[in-house]
Amino acid sequence: MRMLFLDLDSTSPNHLGCYGYHRNTSPNIDKIACEGVRFTNYYTSDAPCAPSRAALSSGRFGIHTGLVGHGGTAADFRHEGISRMFRDVLTKESLPAFLRSAGMKTVLFSPFGERHSQWTFYSGFSEIHNSGKGGMESAEDVTPGVLSWIEQNAKNDDWFLYLNYWDPHTPYRAPEEFGNPFADDPLPAWLTEEMLERHKKKVGPHSARDINMYDNKTNPNFPRHPGELLDMSGLRNMIDGYDCGIRYMDEHIGMLFEALRRADVMDDLVIFISADHGENQGQLGIYGEHGTADHGTCRIPMIVRWPGVTQAHVDEGLHYHLDLLPTLADMLGKKPCQSWDGQSYAPALTGQRECGRDYLVLSQCAHVCQRSVRFGEWLYMRTYHDGYHMFPKEMLYNLKDDPNEQFDVASSNPDICKEAVYLLNEWHDDMMLSMPYDVDPLWTVMKEGGPFHAKGRLKGYLEHLKSTGREEAIPELVSRHPKEFK
Template sequence: MRILLLDLDSLSPDHMGCYGYHRNTTPNIDKIAGNGVRFDNYYTSDAPCSPSRAALMSGRFGIHNGIVGHGGTAGDMRQEGASRSFQDKLAHESLPALLRSSGLKTVLFSPFGERHSQWTFYAGFSEMHNTGNRGMESAEEVTPDVLKWIEHNASEDNWFLYVNYWDPHTPYRAPEGFGNPFADEPLPSWLTEEVLERHKRKVGPHSARDINMYNNLTHPSYPRHPGEILDMDGLRTMIDGYDCGIRYMDEHIGRLFAELERQQVMDDLVVIITANHGENMGQLGIYGEHGTADQGTCHIPMIVSWPGVTRSHVDSGLHYHLDLLPTLADLLKKPVCDSWDGQSYAAALTDGQDCGREYLVVSQCAHVCQRSVRFGDWIYMRTYHDGYHLFPEEMLYHLKDDPYEQKDVADAHLAVRKDAVYYLNQWHDEQMKSMPYDTDPLWTVMKEGGPFHAKGHLKAYAVRLEQSERGDAVEELRRRHPGEFTI
């Protein structure tokens, strides 16, 4: 058996051809999707980067494994303590450890462990290649080494190759020589001048006026990445920059597929294509960031092509990315670990069965502190720390009518909100009962001063708001976050 897993950082399904995007951003990925199963409602349980990959690799929600943020106590995986054996559980229960126990050589190409000092990410891998630029890699820095590995190893049996590309992650940096294949193509139709004018009044990191998180600074090395969006030309720079990053990455993925074809292994190769999180490109008025527990950030692609197992179809059930571990265990006839929070969807791959969940709870504690409930056509968002976006405590979006989260309808649907709160409380009770700890790491983040990316910036940001004609928001920010103004 040979398995290739492509982890494509910050890749949003909304900007992929196989998910209906009007631009041809992912032709090589689309070919795989056409022969496999495409999951339309697949979500990371914990966003952004570090919490997401910790959940995927451990098979456990952030509330269980402890990693829900990018710093402080919640930036590290929980220690097992007195119950720890000679080896910790990850040595046997992580995603690569499962595959290794099935006789596969497990190989990683990624800088992720170093980027976030998440050394537990490496648990279970036999061979690790740090691509060396801490997540600032462009595809041309990754592909040659992966091609070299494929050339020397692809013909061997029983391997799992995990390849991490970063090109859709900010700052958008496709080489100048790549050009812009989308220069003459329209922007997404929902991004109108009226929408942009509304977004320009928004406050918060990565809003239209503050693409560089808390200011509008740019860097000459990244001409595709603007500092702010003032007009439709600026909006085009932003969207084209992201889409070019995706297309550039896809072309490099095509090179991997071509070499695998040359090695005559594509016909029986299992291909899994996914992401750690999506990218807000106007959702909630946020651009070029993955800093909320919303549809833009937490909705991710999942494509599985498994010769002899899958048949081409689209699955619309609700799934977490951490459901992959028990699914692989099922398909490989391995026992499912009690510590995993995932639920197998093997039947969706083998028989096209609907085995999705009734609802999902997704979390974000690195930029804001939020938990959201995805159910039916709805996403309900509960905010504990607004990350300076001035979000209300409760938000509700009807994704069928409003897929880009532009109209909060919480006030009009009290009954739906009550259902969502019931689901959220039910989930939280189940998680707290099923672990030996008495602390929810979301509240650890709150007690340690709030989300990592929303610490120590507010005084300077208030000046920026005054200078950019949004000073009316400063009083409310001061009311909500008085301590930040005294730092």
Template sequence: MRILLLDLDSTRPDHLGCYGYLRNTSPNLDKMADQGVRFTNYYTSDAPCFPSRTALMTGRFGIHNGVVGHGGTAADVRHEGEERLLQSRLNRDCFPALFRSAGMKTSLISPFGERHSAWTFYAGFNEIHNTGGAGSESAEHVTPVVLDWIQQNAKQDDWFLYVNYWDPHTPYRAPEEFGNPFANDPLPEWITDDVLEEHTTRKVGPHSAREFSMYNNKTYPRYPRHPGDFTDREGLRRVIDGYDCGIRYMDEHIGLLFRELEEQGVMDDLVVIITADHGENMGELGIYGEHGTADHATCRIPMIIRWPGMKAGHVDEGLHYHLDLPPTMAELLGKPIHPSWDGVSYAAALQSGDACGRDYLVVSQCAHVCQRSVRFGDYLYIRTYHDGYHLFDKEMLFQLKEDPHEQRNLAQTERNVCKEAVYYLNEWHDTMMDTMPFDTDPLWTVMKEGGPYHAKGRLKQYVSWLEQTGRAFAVPELKRRHPAEFR
């Protein structure tokens, strides 16, 4: 058996053609969706990058594995302590170790371990190819490494190859000579002139329209597609087109991989898994080009599985976590599901198209804000513990079927729905705390260490920027919410 997993950083599903996007961003990925199963309600349990990939590789929620942030105590996998053996539990229970237990060679092409000092990400791989850019590389730096691997290894049997691409991640890095295939395509209809004015004059918080580079309007000459800020529709186009060009440029390189696999004669029976670590806010909650919340735009991810001999052209609408993939693969490979894994297999969706989704999901974000959210029915409930200087309400509720871009907070008018969500959140939290040997929720570790990594210690500097850009109206409330930042 041969398995290729493509991990496409910052790729939100609704910017792919196979998920209904009107722009032609992903013809090669779309072909795989036509031949396999496409999951429409698939979420990372923990966002953004490091928490998401740690949850996938350990098979455990961030509250269990300890990684919920990008700095401080909550940016390290929990130590096993005195119970640790010569080889750690991670060595035995990690996702790649599943494939090794099935007699497969496991290979990784990614710089991710270096990017976040996430050395645990390497557990279980026979070989590791670091593409060397710490996540700043474009597809033209990744593809030659993958093609070389394919040419040397593809005809061998029994391998699992995990490949990272980064092009949709800011700063938008598709080369200038690639052009802009979307220059004449319409912009998102939901971002009306009124919405754009609200986002450019009233919204505050990192990665808003006026501080696209997080806390200011810094630009990068090396990345001319990446704006520092924007105030009009021309600037909005630069943002949307820059993101979509990243996806299309990446897709064309993925097409090169598929063609080489065909040349090697292995494409027909190859299992292809296409997913991402997280999505990307492109205007949702007034945030652009960032993955810093526990919302639908950040936490919903693509999942396409093309498995020859199983369901083809099928769409699964059930609720699933990213960390449900390890037990699913274990069941399909005839291997035991590790007791430490928090995931639930959805193998039946691939084998027969049966519905096997969860009743609800709880997703977390503690790197840019501290939030936990509940996804159930048509709703997304977001509870904010630290707003990351966005001035979010403590409770937000969105009816995603009618409001997929999270414009109307229903929390004050739909109190019974909020209470239902809080019940689910408490049930999940009780179960999590009861099923681990630790007495600390790492979300609260982040809070006690001064807040999320990408916000901590930035407020004084940011207040000055708000005053320069005519949004001093927000400063008193920011000071009231975060008095420790001014001591």
């Protein structure tokens, strides 16, 4: 058996053709989607990059691994302590380690372990290739090495190839000579001038006036990535830059598929196409970022083509990305590991039955501290640290009527909010009772001064707000974060 896992950083399903996007961003990905199962409600349990990949590779929620952020104590896996054996759990029960125990050679092409000092990400891989630019790679930096590996190894049996592409991640970096295939395509219909005017009044990192996180600076090396969105032309530059990154990446994915066809292994190759997180492009008034526990950030693509098993269909059940490990165990006839938190969705692949969860809890502790509950047609968001966005404590969005999260309806739906809080408490009780630790790492982040990407940034940001005529937000930000001024 041969498996290919494409981890496409920051790729939102909203911007893929196979998920209904009106622009032709992903023709090669779309072809695979036509041959397999496309999951429409597939979410990372923990966002963004490091927490997401930690949860995927370990099969455990961030509250269990302790890894929920990008800095401080909660940016590393907890030590197992006295229960640790000669080797730790990840050497046996991580995604690549599990597949290796099933007889597969596990191969990684990714700089991610170095990018976030997530050395545990490498656990279980037989062969590791680091492209060396810490996530600033373009596809042309990645593809040649993978093509070489395919030429030399693809005909061998029993391998699992995990591959990262980074082109949809900020700053948008498709080469100038690639041009703009979308220059004549309209923007998504919901991105209107009226909406942009509302967003220009918002404050917070990666809002319309602060694309560069806490200011509007630009880098001449990345002309596709604007510093602020003042008009529809600027908005077009933002969306086109992101979409060009996806299309450029997709063309390189097409090169890989063609090489696999030449090696005569494409027809029976198991293919997974997913991402670590999505990308807000206007959701919550945020652009080019993945810093919230919302639908825009946490919903990710998942396409599975498993020849001889899957038939082309769409699964609308609620699933976590960490459900992949027990699913693979089912599909390979192996016993699931006790440490895993996931729930197999093998029946969705084989077409036997629906097997989605009743609800999901989504966490984000790197840019904000939030937990959200996804259930029915609702997304309930609870904020503990607002990351200087001035979010209210509770937010509620009806994703059926408002999939782009523009209208918070919490105040008019108190009963729905109460139901969500009950579900959140049930999940939290289950999590705390099912681990040997007595600390929720979200609160570790809070006690250490707040999320890494916000900590210590407020004073400088207030100066930027003054310079851009948004002084009215300053008193509220100071009131919310008095410790920043001590």
